Amino acid sequence: MPTLNDVTSCLSSYDPDALPVRDAQRIIGEFITPVDGVEQLPLPAALDRVLAADIVSPISVPAHDNSAMDGYALRGADLSETDPVTLSVVGTVFAGRPSDVVPASGECVRIMTGGVMPAGCDSVIPQELVAAIGAGSISIAPGAIRAGDNRRFAGEDLMAGSAALRKGKVIRPADLGLLASLGIATVPVARRLRVAFFSTGDELRSIGQPLDAGCVYDSNRYTLHGMLTRLGCDIVDMGVVRDDPQALEEALRHACENVDAIFTSGGVSVGAADYTREIMAKLGDVSFWKIGMRPGRPLAFGRIASNGHSAFLFGLPGNPVAVMVSFYFFARDALLRMMGADAPLPLFKVRSACAIRKKPGRTEYQRGILARGEDGQQTVRITGSQGSGILRSMSEANCMVILHDEQGNVAAGELVDVMPFEGLI
Numbered sequence: 001m002p003t004l005n006d007v008t009s010c011l012s013s014y015d016p017d018a019l020p021v022r023d024a025q026r027i028i029g030e031f032i033t034p035v036d037g038v039e040q041l042p043l044p045a046a047l048d049r050v051l052a053a054d055i056v057s058p059i060s061v062p063a064h065d066n067s068a069m070d071g072y073a074l075r076g077a078d079l080s081e082t083d084p085v086t087l088s089v090v091g092t093v094f095a096g097r098p099s100d101v102v103p104a105s106g107e108c109v110r111i112m113t114g115g116v117m118p119a120g121c122d123s124v125i126p127q128e129l130v131a132a133i134g135a136g137s138i139s140i141a142p143g144a145i146r147a148g149d150n151r152r153f154a155g156e157d158l159m160a161g162s163a164a165l166r167k168g169k170v171i172r173p174a175d176l177g178l179l180a181s182l183g184i185a186t187v188p189v190a191r192r193l194r195v196a197f198f199s200t201g202d203e204l205r206s207i208g209q210p211l212d213a214g215c216v217y218d219s220n221r222y223t224l225h226g227m228l229t230r231l232g233c234d235i236v237d238m239g240v241v242r243d244d245p246q247a248l249e250e251a252l253r254h255a256c257e258n259v260d261a262i263f264t265s266g267g268v269s270v271g272a273a274d275y276t277r278e279i280m281a282k283l284g285d286v287s288f289w290k291i292g293m294r295p296g297r298p299l300a301f302g303r304i305a306s307n308g309h310s311a312f313l314f315g316l317p318g319n320p321v322a323v324m325v326s327f328y329f330f331a332r333d334a335l336l337r338m339m340g341a342d343a344p345l346p347l348f349k350v351r352s353a354c355a356i357r358k359k360p361g362r363t364e365y366q367r368g369i370l371a372r373g374e375d376g377q378q379t380v381r382i383t384g385s386q387g388s389g390i391l392r393s394m395s396e397a398n399c400m401v402i403l404h405d406e407q408g409n410v411a412a413g414e415l416v417d418v419m420p421f422e423g424l425i
């Protein structure tokens with residue numbers, strides 16, 4: 001396992017107090033190692049899990065050439081571009097019930113969608129394109145279809161022996177269907193990550209407690225609960241830990257001995273009452289960064305150890321929007337990498353409906369609403385105040401607007417990079 005120093009010494013310039021986002025992402029990516037552990041799961045239970053081995057197709061799908069339409073299977077050589085054609089109907093093929101009938105030239109077979117193509121036939125005319133259906137024959141107008149139309153080839157979806165799914169893929173509904181189409185009942189997936197999280201700060205109150213003067217309810221544990229659950233982690237919510245060296249050390253040691261990764265929120269900036277940094281540094285190889293971004297400037301990252309166990313540590317900033325932004329742009333990929341997955345999110349270029357103020361020299365993650373304008377084009381607008389304590393800006397948003405390091409003010413109508421929060425299910 002590399003140390004943080006091994007990783008950061010590879011960067012041409014490394015300044016923990018002014019670290020560009022891409023460097024922080026690179027350091028985290030190189031420091032994180034995948035966890036061991038694979039479980040074999042029945043197909044339905046494998047949804048959203050990370051495939052732990054390549055899947056090679058044991059059969060061809062479809063197994064036989066078959067019809068894409070309900071209609072009549074025929075020999076393409078019988079078709080004419082200039083004259084009507086009449087064919088005798090010599091049999092019927094239903095899906096799942098292949099027929100031994102071999103139509104001769106001038107003959108055809110009634111066939112249902114998915115029916116195995118009779119020997120010698122290479123084309124299907126859909127029943128609605130047949131010019132006339134007589135007793136025991138059909139007539140086809142010139143040029144109604146071309147030879148080869150509406151025939152699905154054996155193996156056109158997957159060939160036996162070909163790679164069906166690659167290790168590291170997050171299994172989506174389409175993959176479940178694909179595996180089922182191969183007759184595969186169980187698949188190997190990476191074991192779930194165990195992740196603990198707690199909040200720090202003496203001003204925090206948990207839901208159900210009275211809100212004393214100057215205090216706030218702890219919301220970060222709930223956003224973390226949501227984000228970690230959606231990533232498929234087994235989570236351990238350790239509540240609020242007092243800003244007290246002994247309580248923090250006990251919490252971190254306990255977490256370290258039981259989980260793969262630990263998330264804390266708060267206490268990573270420079271406040272006088274914060275012991276978090278001191279205890280994190282005492283327990284392991286942890287760096288404290290000021291990242292050139294907003295929100296989410298302070299971040300503690302590394303690995304801590306206790307009694308022979310170690311866990312990756314993400315000390316996220318306390319501000320509620322900063323917690324989420326740091327999670328999305330650093331922790332998400334790191335956790336997926338621990339599971340052996342590589343699932344980068346797509347960025348889209350969209351026109352900004354409004355002007356946006358932005359200082360060059362840092363990355364800004366603004367919260368946006370993507371919508372279709374009256375002209376039918378997608379545009380994005382920013383959700384009101386972008387303060388890093390304003391969680392409403394996140395809740396109202398349906399995307400992140402990513403304004404890169406070098407970018408300055410954005411004019412209305414200019415293209416900006418956007419990352420939607422949700423995709424198709």
Ligand SMILES: Nc1nc2c(c(=O)[nH]1)N[C@H]1C(S)=C(S)[C@@H](COP(=O)(O)OP(=O)(O)OC[C@H]3O[C@@H](n4cnc5c(N)ncnc54)[C@H](O)[C@@H]3O)O[C@H]1N2
Nearest residue numbers: 199201217218219220221266267268269297317318319322
């Ligand atoms: N002199 C400086 N002050 C600050 C700096 C700095 O560089 N120099 N950085 C600012 C930035 S940026 C951030 S972000 C915050 C992060 O500080 P901490 O990680 O130490 O977080 P706290 O001070 O504990 O809390 C900040 C803020 O967030 C509220 N909070 C904390 N935890 C929760 C929670 N679980 N649920 C809801 N709200 C929470 C807390 O009450 C504070 O208002 O530091 C800036 N200051």
Ligand code: MOO
Nearest residue numbers: 295296297322388
């Ligand atoms: O970066 Mo802090 O996260 O601006 O609030």
